[in-house]
Amino acid sequence: MEKANNETQTTAENNAFTLDVHDNGVAILSMDVPGESMNTLKMEFAEQISAMLDEIESNNKIKGVVVISGKDSSFVAGADISMLASCETAQDVEAISTGGQQIFQRIENMQAHFVAAIHGPALGGGLELALACHSRICTDDKKTQMGLPEVQLGLLPGSGGTQRLPRLIGIQQAMKMMLTGSPVRAKQALKYGIVDDMVPRSILMDVAIELAQKPKPQPKPVKLNLMGQFLEKTPIGRNTMFKQARKQTLSKTKGNYPAPELIIDCIETGIDKGIQEGMSVEAKNFAYLVMTPESEQLRNIFFATTEMKKETGVTGVEPGQLKKVGILGGGLMGGGIAFVTATKAGLPARIKDIRSEGIANAMKYSFDLLNKKVKRRFIPKSEMQKQMSLLTGSIDYSGFGDADVVIEAVFEDLELKQSMVHDVETHCNENTIFASNTSSIPIGQIAEKAARPEQVIGLHYFSPVDKMPLAEVIAHDKTSDKTISTTVELARKQGKTPIVVKDGAGFYVNRILAPYMNEAANILLAGEPIEHIDRSLVKFGFPVGPVKLLDEVGIDVGTKIIPILMAQFGERFKSAEAFDKVLADDRKGKKNKRGFYAYSGKNPGKEVDESVYELLDIKPEQSLSGVEISERCVLLMLNEAAMCLDEGVIRSPRDGDIGAIFGIGFPPFLGGPFRYIDKLGAKYVVERLQHNSTKFGDKFLPAPKLVEMAEKGESFY
Numbered sequence: 127m128e129k130a131n132n133e134t135q136t137t138a139e140n141n142a143f144t145l146d147v148h149d150n151g152v153a154i155l156s157m158d159v160p161g162e163s164m165n166t167l168k169m170e171f172a173e174q175i176s177a178m179l180d181e182i183e184s185n186n187k188i189k190g191v192v193v194i195s196g197k198d199s200s201f202v203a204g205a206d207i208s209m210l211a212s213c214e215t216a217q218d219v220e221a222i223s224t225g226g227q228q229i230f231q232r233i234e235n236m237q238a239h240f241v242a243a244i245h246g247p248a249l250g251g252g253l254e255l256a257l258a259c260h261s262r263i264c265t266d267d268k269k270t271q272m273g274l275p276e277v278q279l280g281l282l283p284g285s286g287g288t289q290r291l292p293r294l295i296g297i298q299q300a301m302k303m304m305l306t307g308s309p310v311r312a313k314q315a316l317k318y319g320i321v322d323d324m325v326p327r328s329i330l331m332d333v334a335i336e337l338a339q340k341p342k343p344q345p346k347p348v349k350l351n352l353m354g355q356f357l358e359k360t361p362i363g364r365n366t367m368f369k370q371a372r373k374q375t376l377s378k379t380k381g382n383y384p385a386p387e388l389i390i391d392c393i394e395t396g397i398d399k400g401i402q403e404g405m406s407v408e409a410k411n412f413a414y415l416v417m418t419p420e421s422e423q424l425r426n427i428f429f430a431t432t433e434m435k436k437e438t439g440v441t442g443v444e445p446g447q448l449k450k451v452g453i454l455g456g457g458l459m460g461g462g463i464a465f466v467t468a469t470k471a472g473l474p475a476r477i478k479d480i481r482s483e484g485i486a487n488a489m490k491y492s493f494d495l496l497n498k499k500v501k502r503r504f505i506p507k508s509e510m511q512k513q514m515s516l517l518t519g520s521i522d523y524s525g526f527g528d529a530d531v532v533i534e535a536v537f538e539d540l541e542l543k544q545s546m547v548h549d550v551e552t553h554c555n556e557n558t559i560f561a562s563n564t565s566s567i568p569i570g571q572i573a574e575k576a577a578r579p580e581q582v583i584g585l586h587y588f589s590p591v592d593k594m595p596l597a598e599v600i601a602h603d604k605t606s607d608k609t610i611s612t613t614v615e616l617a618r619k620q621g622k623t624p625i626v627v628k629d630g631a632g633f634y635v636n637r638i639l640a641p642y643m644n645e646a647a648n649i650l651l652a653g654e655p656i657e658h659i660d661r662s663l664v665k666f667g668f669p670v671g672p673v674k675l676l677d678e679v680g681i682d683v684g685t686k687i688i689p690i691l692m693a694q695f696g697e698r699f700k701s702a703e704a705f706d707k708v709l710a711d712d713r714k715g716k717k718n719k720r721g722f723y724a725y726s727g728k729n730p731g732k733e734v735d736e737s738v739y740e741l742l743d744i745k746p747e748q749s750l751s752g753v754e755i756s757e758r759c760v761l762l763m764l765n766e767a768a769m770c771l772d773e774g775v776i777r778s779p780r781d782g783d784i785g786a787i788f789g790i791g792f793p794p795f796l797g798g799p800f801r802y803i804d805k806l807g808a809k810y811v812v813e814r815l816q817h818n819s820t821k822f823g824d825k826f827l828p829a830p831k832l833v834e835m836a837e838k839g840e841s842f843y
C-alpha cells in the first residue's frame with residue numbers, strides 16, 4: 127500500500143474538524159470534538175465543515191476524501207441531544223435540520239469520492255453523515271454499530287436519513303430500522319448494504335484511502351425479491367405497504383407516540399414526490415417532534431440514564447474486585463442471572479443447586495438463548511462456546527471460595543435465605559458479598575443472623591432477567607458503602623440500570639405496583655370485563671394490562687407480597703379476598719396454563735378464560751370508561767411513589783421515574799410517575815385522589831408530600 131505523506135493540514139483552535147491532505151490525492155477529514163468523549167453534531171460546526179468543503183472544492187489535487195473520527199472508539203453519535211433540547215421554537219429546529227441537510231447534500235454533490243470510515247457507533251446524524259458519503263467502510267469490531275435511533279427520543283432522522291436510507295437498502299428494511307430505532311452491527315450492516323465493506327480495525331484507514339483513490343461509484347439499485355419488487359416498485363404495492371405499516375404502527379403506539387407515523391409520512395413523501403419534497407417534509411416533521419412533550423420526556427430518560435451510568439451508588443466509594451460470581455438456585459431467575467453474568471459482564475458464574483437437574487436447567491437457559499443468536503448469525507459459534515465456558519455448576523459449595531459476590535435466587539423463605547448467608551460466610555472468603563434476589567423479604571431480616579451483615583445486600587432483578595433493564599440494589603441499615611458500590615457495578619456490568627433503594631417491604635418497584643394491581647382487581651370484582659381493564663391501561667401506555675401481567679408473573683407470586691406489604695403499611699395494601707378463590711382453583715397464570723386468560727385453543731393467552739367470572743361470582747358488564755379505570759389504577763401508583771420518595775425509599779424523583787419505566791413499563795412518553803405528576807400538577811393529583819377517596823375509601827388519601835406540594839405550588843423537578 128502506498129504510504130502517503132502529509133502535504134497540508136488545516137485545523138483551527140477548538141475546531142472539531144481537521145483536513146489532512148495527502149500527496150496521493152486523498153484528504154483525511156477527521157472529526158474530533160474537543161473536550162468531549164463522543165463526537166456529536168452541533169450547530170456551530172456548520173461553518174467549520176463548510177469551510178473544509180470549500181477547501182476540498184478549491185483544491186483540484188483532492189480526488190478522494192476519507193471521513194473518519196478522531197475518537198478512539200466512536201464515529202459520531204448523532205446530533206447533540208442537549209442542543210436540540212435547548213431549542214425554543216420549531217422554526218429554530220427546522221433551520222438546524224435544513225442546515226444539516228444542505229451540508230450533507232453538498233457532500234453528496236462533491237466531485238471528490240467521499241468515503242466514510244466507521245469504527246464504533248455511527249448513530250442518528252452520524253449515520254446520516256455517512257449516508258451522504260459515496261462509500262462506507264466499517265470495522266468488524268463489536269463496538270461498531272449503525273442505526274437511526276431517533277424514534278427512541280420521540281424524533282425522526284432529520285438530516286436526510288428518511289430519504290437516503292430507503293434508497294440505499296430498500297424501503298421496508300429502512301423503515302424497520304427507523305421505526306424500531308434498533309442499530310445493526312457491522313455484519314448486518316454489510317448484509318443490508320449499508321456499508322460496502324467490513325474490515326479489521328488495523329487496516330480501516332488503509333482500505334478507506336485506497337477506495338477513496340478510485341472514482342466515486344454510481345448508486346447501485348437495491349436488490350429485492352419478487353414480493354419486494356411489487357411492494358416497493360409499484361404504486362399499488364407501495365400503497366399497500368405504507369397502509370400496512372401505519373396500521374401496525376398504530377396498534378403498537380396506541381396513538382401515544384407521534385414520531386413513527388411521521389417517519390412513514392417522510393419516507394412516503396420522498397418516494398412519491400421526490401427527494402426534495404421528502405427533505406422538506408422531514409425538516410418540518412423533525413422540528414414539530416422536537417417540540418412535543420413526548421420527545422421531551424424521552425430525551426429526559428436519555429439524560430437520566432447517561433447520568434446514572436457514571437454513578438457508583440455511593441459518591442466517592444470505588445467498587446471492589448469483581449472476578450467471579452456465585453449463584454444459588456438454578457431456576458428461572460438463577461438461570462437468567464447466570465446468563466447476564468457470563469454474556470454481558472463476561473464473568474465466570476458458578477451455579478449451585480440442590481439437584482443437578484437444576485444446574486442443567488440453568489445451563490440450558492443460556493444455551494438456548496445463545497443458540498438462537500448463533501442461528502440468527504448474530505454471534506459466531508466460537509463466541510457461544512466462549513460464553514458457555516464461563517458457566518459451571520456444582521451441588522455443593524466447591525468452586526465458591528473465590529467468588530466476589532454470591533447471588534441467591536431460591537424460594538421466598540426467610541429461614542432458607544438466612545441459612546444461605548451462613549453457608550456463604552462459611553464456604554466463601556471474608557470479602558464475599560451475599561446478594562439476595564428476594565422480591566419481598568426485607569434484607570435486614572435476611573442479614574439478622576449474619577456474622578458480616580455489612581456484606582449482605584439485596585439485588586433484585588426482574589423477570590425475564592435477560593430482557594428487563596432494571597435492577598434494584600437494596601441496602602439495609604448495616605450494608606457497607608463498599609458493598610453497595612460493588613453491587614451497583616456488578617449490576618451495571620450485567621447490562622442493568624441499577625437504582626439504589628432503601629430496605630423495606632416491596633422495596634420500590636413492587637411497592638408502587640401493588641396498589642395499582644389491587645385496584646385493577648377491585649375494578650374486576652365490581653364487574654368490569656377483564657379485556658376492558660387491560661385495554662384501558664394499555665391505551666394509557668403500559669406494555670400489558672394489569673390482569674395479564676398477573677398471569678405473566680404468576681398469580682401465586684404476585685399475591686405473595688401482599689401480606690408482607692400489609693404487615694408494614696397496613697390496610698392500604700389489602701387485596702380483594704376473592705382472589706383466594708382464584709388460587710384455590712389452582713390458577714397460577716401462564717406457567718400452569720390456568721389463569722385469567724385461556725392458554726389452550728386457537729389464541730393461547732389472548733382471550734379471557736370466561737370460567738373465571740363464574741368462579742368470582744361476577745357477571746361482567748362494562749360500566750366504567752377506559753379513562754376512569756386507568757385513572758384509578760395510576761393515581762394509586764403515583765401516590766405510593768410520592769410516599770416512597772418522602773420516606774427515602776428512593777433517592778430522587780429521577781431514580782423513581784427510571785425505576786418505574788424500566789421495572790414496570792410505566793409509559794416512557796409520560797417520563798415516569800414524578801414527571802407525570804409534575805405535568806398534571808400536584809394540586810390536580812391531590813384533588814383527584816381526594817375525589818376518589820370519597821368514593822373508594824382511605825387508600826386514596828393523598829400522600830402528605832403531595833398535599834404539601836399542592837399547597838406550595840411545588841414540582842418534583
Ligand SMILES: C[C@H](O)CC(=O)SCCNC(=O)CCNC(=O)[C@H](O)C(C)(C)COP(=O)(O)OP(=O)(O)OC[C@H]1O[C@@H](n2cnc3c(N)ncnc32)[C@H](O)[C@@H]1OP(=O)(O)O
Pocket residue numbers: 163164166203204205206207208226247249250251252254275276279281282283284285287432435
Ligand atoms: C438530526 C438527527 O437525525 C437527530 C439525531 O441525531 S438525534 C441523536 C441520535 N443519536 C442517539 O440517539 C444516540 C445517543 N447515544 C447513545 O445511544 C449512546 O451514548 C452511545 C450508544 C452512542 C454510546 O453509549 P456509551 O458508550 O454507553 O456512552 P454514553 O455514556 O451513553 O455516552 C458518552 C457521552 O456521550 C454523550 N452522548 C452520546 N450521544 C449523544 C448525543 N447524541 N447527544 C449528546 N450527547 C451524547 C453522553 O451524554 C455522554 O456524555 P458525558 O460523558 O459528558 O456524560
